[in-house]
Amino acid sequence: MVSLNFFYIVYGRSLQIDIHDETSGYFQTLLDLLVQGNRDPHDGVINRLAKHDAWSFSDKKLWKSNELQFKNIFGFRSYLQLRQTFIEFFNLCNYDIEKRIQEMGFSRDFEKGLLQIVKRAKSKSGFFADRLYNNMNDPRTLTRIIVSRSEIDLEDI
Structure with missing residues (x-):
């Protein structure tokens, strides 16, 4: 991966090691997912998947019990797919995804990371x-x- 190699050339150390040394918990896991660069490059939107993901976001209990699923959605779905998921979430709940994230009681860094992904997707x-x-x-x-x-x-x- 070009950016990881560039980081190593410029700073003489691994970005992944720096992430593990400087962060912890869910925020560290989110950064690991983002650094891997495995976001879906597909430009299309799969409406069925967006509705399924939106339904998953609508249940607060699911957020706590299946956080890995949500990290994977935020870390791997294309930005267009995420944008459609957030639209479907609003249509389903009449509620912004940003408010739902803020209500979940995540750590400040993890919450800010998720909100930045939402902002970029929108x-x-x-x-x-x-x-x-x-x-x-x-x-x-x-x-x-x-x-x-x-x-x-x-x-x-």
Whole structure:
């Protein structure tokens, strides 16, 4: 994987080892899933799957009893699939997925990680616009975001 190799070349250590040294619990598991880079590249949406996942999200008891399933949904589903799942969740419950995540009592880091995935799935340009705004006082991060998005979608951001 290119980004993992790049991290090792630049910092001389493994990103996965850093994650395990610096994090713990569900947040560590979520980061592990994201670092693996196994998000579904498929651009289509499977409505039946979105409805099934939305139904799973609708039951608070299922969140606690089957957290691995939810980590896999957040870690492996394409962003388009996640967006459709969140729409189906709202249609089913008349409730935003963000509110459900905040009600679950997860650790602060795990909750923030899930909310960032939701934000990215709902609007990629909105996600990066927020990152730009929140890093106005950090020139290094600001430059990295602008350069990395400059030929992709900076105009939309």
